[in-house]
Amino acid sequence: MITKTITGYQYITSEEADNARLLCNQHYGIPKTAEDETLNWVLPAETTLNSPAFWYIQWAESLTQVFGQPTDFEVNFPDPIGPGNT
Amino acid sequence: MFTTPFTFLKAAGGGATLLLDAYPGAKRAYSVRKLSSTYAGSALRVRRSSDNAEQDIGFVGEDLDTSALTTFVGANNGFITTWYDQSGNGANATQTTALFQPQIAADGVIWTINSKPTIYALNTRSLMTFTAFTTTEVAQLLVGKKKTAITDRMTGFSGNAVTIAGPLLAHWDDNNIYFQWKNYYSFPNSSISSTAYEVLFGTTITTSTSQIWRNGSSLALSNNASAIADIYSCIFAYNENQAYYSEALEQELVIWDSGQSTNSAGIQSNVNAYYSIY
DSSP: OEEEEEEEEEESSHHHHHHHHHHHHHHHTOSOSTTOSOOBSOOOEEOSSSSSOOEEEEOOGGGHHHHOSOEEEEEEEOOOOOTTOO | OOOOHHHHOBOTTSSBOOHHHHSOOEEEEEESBOOOTTOOSOSEEEEETTTOOEEEEOEETTEEOHHHHHHHHTTSOEEEEEEOOOSSSOOOEEOOBGGGOOEEEETTEEOEETTEEOEEEOTTTOOEEEEEEEOSSOEEEEEEEESSOTTSOEEOEEOOOSSSOOOEEEEOTTSOEEEEETTEEEEESSOOOOOOOEEEEEEESSSSOEEEEETTEEOOEEEEEOOOOOEEEEESEESTTSSEEOOEEEEEEEEESSOOGGGHHHHHHHHHHHHOOO
């Protein structure tokens, strides 16, 4: 397991995270039509190795005007397996 | 440079022979050029940054319709929502989340290599997925270049393995060119420290041996029998969700579920005749 410091937005429950997703979609007008492929501006991720688990959105410039200034927090990830390794 | 009879064959309409007309049977085929005379669909679906409207962009002859693309995008950025599958299997590569979509134009300027349009897979976020498949034989074609630095990655087809290695064709950040497939992976003995334009082609030879080609030349390999998750499900990233993303300009990704070793020279020659890589 590795721990990374993530800059972004943190949510305690899945409902809070989903509300954040919907707020961002509303801000950017996504999806624009029923025929469009783009369904979301951003998707929250769930931590799998943090206890207790939480949801988060990694910062991108376009998110500041929706969610405000981001914060730093730590997320645990499985050890990544690169090419040539098993 | 390899030359084959296929280089000189002409398709109806006067253009060069389309890749999949000469080498049919692809499982997935994504490109900025037309690959098959029987394919009648679009090349890409593009989202523009100004209002998030989307539009399909097709071909003019065998080329991407860059006039339609420029008209649609205007002075804005253009992102790929769908890279249409030209193999006939209808397995389009898609990305439904805006922040994870690769780019085709920045500030109204189409990304290009050698004046040919290209897709820019942005490190840390670009990923496209398609209907997954497994295979015991495979041949992978990847055309493009690392974006800027030799520590960038250029990745073709990969999968959704998390706990063990997955399938792959890539020019990696350690400069090795990896070709991994069911129960095996291979890589050159000597790394290639380069950000140059390249065509990579990996193919199974037998059930336990493989071969990698770069710009028409075969590379010396190290082969290692290992447990590999043999499912293919994505492009631009190694193993979905493992944070190994491409930082690359990529123009063509084709995968066959059969070894194409006897066609390796012809396939690379067909690519080079269009893109002028080497």
